[in-house]
Amino acid sequence: MPTGKVRFYDADKGFGFISEDDGTDVFLHANALPEGVTSLKKGARVEFGIVEGRKGAQALQVRVLDPVGSVTAGRRERDRKPADEMVVIIEDVVQLLDGVSEGLRKGHYPDKKLGSNVARALRGLADQLDA
Structure with a gap:
C-alpha cells in the first residue's frame, strides 16, 4: 500500500489531499478516514489504497501511521x-x-x-x- 503525508485536510468541507512519498497528490474524502477519525493534521503519515476516479487519484481506506501531535496535547x-x-x-x-x-x-x-x-x-x- 502506498504511504504519504497529509498535505491538508479540512474537516468542515470533508476533504483534503495526501502527498505520496513520490510527491504525487491524492484526493482524500472524509469517507476514506478510519472509523472514529474525523480530522487529520497536516504532516500526519498515512497508508492508503488508491482508486482512479473521474478527477484523478483518490485515497481509500486510510490508516494513520504516525499522527502529528499537538504542542498543547498534554494540556487539560x-x-x-x-x-x-x-x-x-x-x-x-x-x-x-x-x-x-x-x-x-x-x-x-x-x-x-x-x-x-x-x-x-x-x-x-x-x-x-x-x-
Missing part, C-alpha cells in the same frame, strides 16, 4: 484561564496589534523588543485558545 481543560480573564487578555492583545498596525501603515516595523513581545503574546494567546 483545567489549565485554561477562565473566560472572563481571557476577555481582558484578548482586548489587550487587540490594542497591542492596533499600535503595531499603525506603525506598519506608516512604513515602520516595530522595534525588536516590541516585535518579540507581540510574538510572545500571540503564542500565549494561541496556546490558551488551543488548550
Whole structure:
C-alpha cells in the first residue's frame, strides 16, 4: 500500500489531499478516514489504497501511521484561564496589534523588543485558545 503525508485536510468541507512519498497528490474524502477519525493534521503519515476516479487519484481506506501531535496535547481543560480573564487578555492583545498596525501603515516595523513581545503574546494567546 502506498504511504504519504497529509498535505491538508479540512474537516468542515470533508476533504483534503495526501502527498505520496513520490510527491504525487491524492484526493482524500472524509469517507476514506478510519472509523472514529474525523480530522487529520497536516504532516500526519498515512497508508492508503488508491482508486482512479473521474478527477484523478483518490485515497481509500486510510490508516494513520504516525499522527502529528499537538504542542498543547498534554494540556487539560483545567489549565485554561477562565473566560472572563481571557476577555481582558484578548482586548489587550487587540490594542497591542492596533499600535503595531499603525506603525506598519506608516512604513515602520516595530522595534525588536516590541516585535518579540507581540510574538510572545500571540503564542500565549494561541496556546490558551488551543488548550
